[in-house]
Amino acid sequence: MDWPQILATLGIAMLLVIPTGKYICRVINGSKTCFDPVLDRIDGFIYKVSGIKQAEMDWKQYVIALLLTNLVMTLLVYLVFRMQHLLFLNPNSIKAMEPSLAFNTAISFITNTNLQDYSGEWGLSYVSQMVAITFLMFTSAATGFAAAAAFIRGMVGKSKTLGNFFVDVTRLTTRIFMPLAIIVTLILVWQGVPQTLAPNQTVTTIEGKLQDIPLGPVASLVSIKHLGTNGGGFFGGNSAHPFENPTPLTNLLQILSMLLLPTSLVYAFGLMLNDKKQAWTIFAAMALLLAMALPACYFAEKMGNPLLAKSGLSQTMGNMEGKEVRFGIAESALFTTVTTACTTGSVNNMHDSLTPLGGLTALWQMMINVVFGGKGVGFMNMMMYAILTVFLCGLMVGRTPEFLGKKIEGREIKLIAIAILVHPFVILISSMIALLTPAGLAGISNPGFHGLSQVIYQFTSAAANNGSGFEGLADNTAFWNISAGLVMFSGRYISIIALLAVVSSLAVKKAVPVSIGTFRTDNPLFMGVLCAVVIIIGALTFFPAIALGPIAEHLTLWR
Amino acid sequence: MKTFFRALRLSLILLVSCGLLYPLAMTGVSQVIFPRQAGGSIVGYQGKPVGSELLGQKFTDMRFFHGRVSAVNYNTYAKEDTVPDKDGKTAYGGVASGSANLAPSNPALMERVQQDLAEFLQTHPGVKKAEIPADLLTSSGSGLDPHISPEAARIQIPAVSRASGISTAKLEKLVSKHTKGRYLGIFGEPNVNVLKLNLEIAELLK
Numbered sequence: 001m002d003w004p005q006i007l008a009t010l011g012i013a014m015l016l017v018i019p020t021g022k023y024i025c026r027v028i029n030g031s032k033t034c035f036d037p038v039l040d041r042i043d044g045f046i047y048k049v050s051g052i053k054q055a056e057m058d059w060k061q062y063v064i065a066l067l068l069t070n071l072v073m074t075l076l077v078y079l080v081f082r083m084q085h086l087l088f089l090n091p092n093s094i095k096a097m098e099p100s101l102a103f104n105t106a107i108s109f110i111t112n113t114n115l116q117d118y119s120g121e122w123g124l125s126y127v128s129q130m131v132a133i134t135f136l137m138f139t140s141a142a143t144g145f146a147a148a149a150a151f152i153r154g155m156v157g158k159s160k161t162l163g164n165f166f167v168d169v170t171r172l173t174t175r176i177f178m179p180l181a182i183i184v185t186l187i188l189v190w191q192g193v194p195q196t197l198a199p200n201q202t203v204t205t206i207e208g209k210l211q212d213i214p215l216g217p218v219a220s221l222v223s224i225k226h227l228g229t230n231g232g233g234f235f236g237g238n239s240a241h242p243f244e245n246p247t248p249l250t251n252l253l254q255i256l257s258m259l260l261l262p263t264s265l266v267y268a269f270g271l272m273l274n275d276k277k278q279a280w281t282i283f284a285a286m287a288l289l290l291a292m293a294l295p296a297c298y299f300a301e302k303m304g305n306p307l308l309a310k311s312g313l314s315q316t317m318g319n320m321e322g323k324e325v326r327f328g329i330a331e332s333a334l335f336t337t338v339t340t341a342c343t344t345g346s347v348n349n350m351h352d353s354l355t356p357l358g359g360l361t362a363l364w365q366m367m368i369n370v371v372f373g374g375k376g377v378g379f380m381n382m383m384m385y386a387i388l389t390v391f392l393c394g395l396m397v398g399r400t401p402e403f404l405g406k407k408i409e410g411r412e413i414k415l416i417a418i419a420i421l422v423h424p425f426v427i428l429i430s431s432m433i434a435l436l437t438p439a440g441l442a443g444i445s446n447p448g449f450h451g452l453s454q455v456i457y458q459f460t461s462a463a464a465n466n467g468s469g470f471e472g473l474a475d476n477t478a479f480w481n482i483s484a485g486l487v488m489f490s491g492r493y494i495s496i497i498a499l500l501a502v503v504s505s506l507a508v509k510k511a512v513p514v515s516i517g518t519f520r521t522d523n524p525l526f527m528g529v530l531c532a533v534v535i536i537i538g539a540l541t542f543f544p545a546i547a548l549g550p551i552a553e554h555l556t557l558w559r
Numbered sequence: 560m561k562t563f564f565r566a567l568r569l570s571l572i573l574l575v576s577c578g579l580l581y582p583l584a585m586t587g588v589s590q591v592i593f594p595r596q597a598g599g600s601i602v603g604y605q606g607k608p609v610g611s612e613l614l615g616q617k618f619t620d621m622r623f624f625h626g627r628v629s630a631v632n633y634n635t636y637a638k639e640d641t642v643p644d645k646d647g648k649t650a651y652g653g654v655a656s657g658s659a660n661l662a663p664s665n666p667a668l669m670e671r672v673q674q675d676l677a678e679f680l681q682t683h684p685g686v687k688k689a690e691i692p693a694d695l696l697t698s699s700g701s702g703l704d705p706h707i708s709p710e711a712a713r714i715q716i717p718a719v720s721r722a723s724g725i726s727t728a729k730l731e732k733l734v735s736k737h738t739k740g741r742y743l744g745i746f747g748e749p750n751v752n753v754l755k756l757n758l759e760i761a762e763l764l765k
Contacts, residue, residue: 008745050565050568051561051564051568052565064562065562065566068562068563069569069570072567072570076570076574119655119657121655121656122653135573138573139573166566166569169573170569178577178581182581182585185585189593192600194600196586196589196590196599203609203610205610205635207616207618210638211616211633211634212654213599213601213610213654214634214656217582217585219589237701240700242614242705243611243614247742248747252742252746304693305663307664307669308663311669311672312676312689313676314690316693319663321658321663321668322658322699325711325748326704327748328747328748331748347700349700350700352660352661352662353662353700355663356663356664446660446662446665449664450663471657472661472662553662556664557664
């Protein structure tokens with residue numbers, strides 16, 4: 001039943017793309033929806049209280065509003081972490097968060113990364129889980145989605161302006177994230193995810209021992225954790241924890257929640273562009289990359305661990321270390337592939353214990369960072385590669401490249417080169433620093449080649465704003481907290497700024513009429529070339545690191 | 560500057576609505592519609608709470624079925640485990656979850672599995688090495704996995720029967736009763752809830 005359940009899940013996700021895409025398009029365009037009578041009032045109230053005028057912004061104003069809002073939110077949340085022992089709703093008497101950990105955690109959640117150097121059980125009070133974590137899960141998702149909305153407007157638009165950031169964040173929160181979160185929360189609670197303000201409970205077991213049962217407002221966090229492709233768990237065990245993901249139904253719901261908005265956004269782009277064929281071409285390229293990763297991960301895990309097989313433990317069930325019985329290999333491999341594609345970063349099995357090739361597929365998807373991606377950002381990255389592909393093809397035939405009827409020139413390509421290079425630069429340079437310093441090396445928990453994979457995985461996850469981890473890494477130290485914090489920060493904002501600058505300069509260009517010499521970007525040929533460009537650039541940049549980490553580990557296991 | 564104050568005001572109103580109103584409203588609604596689940600699906604035995612049906616427990620008594628390897632010992636402990644030793648450390652460090660995150664190539668994983676394997680063969684005479692399902696001797700991701708595979712339950716039946724005096728036929732029936740199939744016949748894997756199974760055994764042992 002492994003493939004039927006995987007394909008059924010992906011099939012349901014596909015069925016949701018078109019209706020959700022249509023709705024997203026309406027929300028981004030500001031057109032009417034059936035919820036307007038209620039939601040317009042709520043939005044109006046929010047605009048009034050915050051003094052928002054619904055004026056159009058050019059790209060610089062948009063970026064400044066985005067950065068300022070994120071800065072304010074980061075500071076607010078940092079204060080909450082540092083003062084959580086003084087605030088209300090702390091029934092389990094959690095202490096204040098230490099400064100470097102609070103720095104890391106605040107950046108981690110504002111950038112939609114959700115790398116966690118703490119565990120919820122000892123690290124956060126209920127009020128922090130609510131007003132810091134749950135709050136940022138909404139707003140960081142809305143921020144990324146707003147940036148993508150602005151990017152699409154620039155791409156299709158005829159004007160210099162990209163919309164209003166404050167209005168975008170408000171509308172996306174009240175019309176998309178909040179209603180979905182409420183529905184998903186209630187289904188999760190029905191299935192057994194706790195939602196209470198009561199303190200942890202201690203029971204006496206039938207063997208006469210004690211057991212602590214952790215509780216809290218879990219469901220309201222877990223729902224937005226996936227809808228917003230955030231990924232940070234209420235508990236250390238994340239979505240492997242039976243209180244975050246108790247049944248196969250909740251697992252299905254969480255996978256669908258992750259896929260829903262990133263996939264539908266591509267379709268919404270097609271509607272706004274009035275060119276669905278172009279959108280499906282981009283969609284197909286993303287789907288193809290996902291379709292390459294998924295079987296690789298599944299079969300690697302299904303093969304099991306040859307060392308355990310040698311010592312006599314049957315591996316017919318597959319590599320069960322770090323996995324849950326109710327999910328098995330199929331649901332675990334699917335979850336791992338989807339969570340690293342959609343840059344969610346929640347896990348329903350421990351990635352550190354994945355087989356080398358299983359771990360490699362997770363790592364690879366974060367390295368290329370274009371397969372659907374988190375809220376809007378994966379889409380923007382794919383468009384960046386699309387422009388690069390057009391440019392490369394233009395070079396080959398010696399013609400000025402065009403994309404969506406706009407000429408691609410020096411300024412755009414320079415900005416795109418920056419955006420593409422930032423990602424490997426921050427990953428590889430910071431990995432190098434970690435490997436050269438005792439403080440960095442001290443974090444490694446697994447010996448041999450896997451230790452290198454742990455370091456690279458951590459920074460790749462941070463730069464891709466994914467948030468999953470090879471969690472054996474002892475990362476709650478000043479070195480790891482601060483270095484990963486800086487990597488998450490640059491991974492998020494540099495590419496957003498560069499890409500909004502690109503579309504703003506495209507938006508004012510005169511459209512070039514399509515002629516017989518135009519390189520078509522809406523056919524299978526373009527899809528193939530696009531995938532090839534993504535894979536070649538990814539392989540060229542990361543192959544040495546991959547070879548020394550997961551591939552070397554694989555070769556030693558299967559010797 | 561105007562933008563800054565707009566950003567601040569918007570942040571505050573979203574903080575209150577997404578961070579306070581939403582989770583509190585969800586808590587209120589959940590407590591009314593699904594009070595048992597919202598409170599952690601606590602199960603009782605003889606009128607007292609003895610665990611959560613969703614969380615695994617550490618069982619050591621041979622009359623009971625045993626769960627998977629847990630890096631956090633299922634948050635199960637004895638009173639003396641909370642008393643600090645002379646270094647100020649306690650055997651039980653407080654509620655936790657997760658696994659030991661051992662890489663497949665880590666020698667510590669081999670050592671742990673070999674040790675558990677030898678112990679299992681000793682306490683379950685008649686069982687062949689190759690028959691032991693992998694889930695029994697591998698650590699779960701959460702450290703709180705409430706389930707084992709049906710095969711992992713069946714292989715323990717002879718030993719549980721010997722220690723408890725309950726017939727193997729009766730135990731077979733109980734295991735089948737507590738085996739849950741895939742959701743809608745497709746999603747997830749068949750599993751047995753160890754705590755629920757053991758509660759029935761405790762009932763029979765009374």
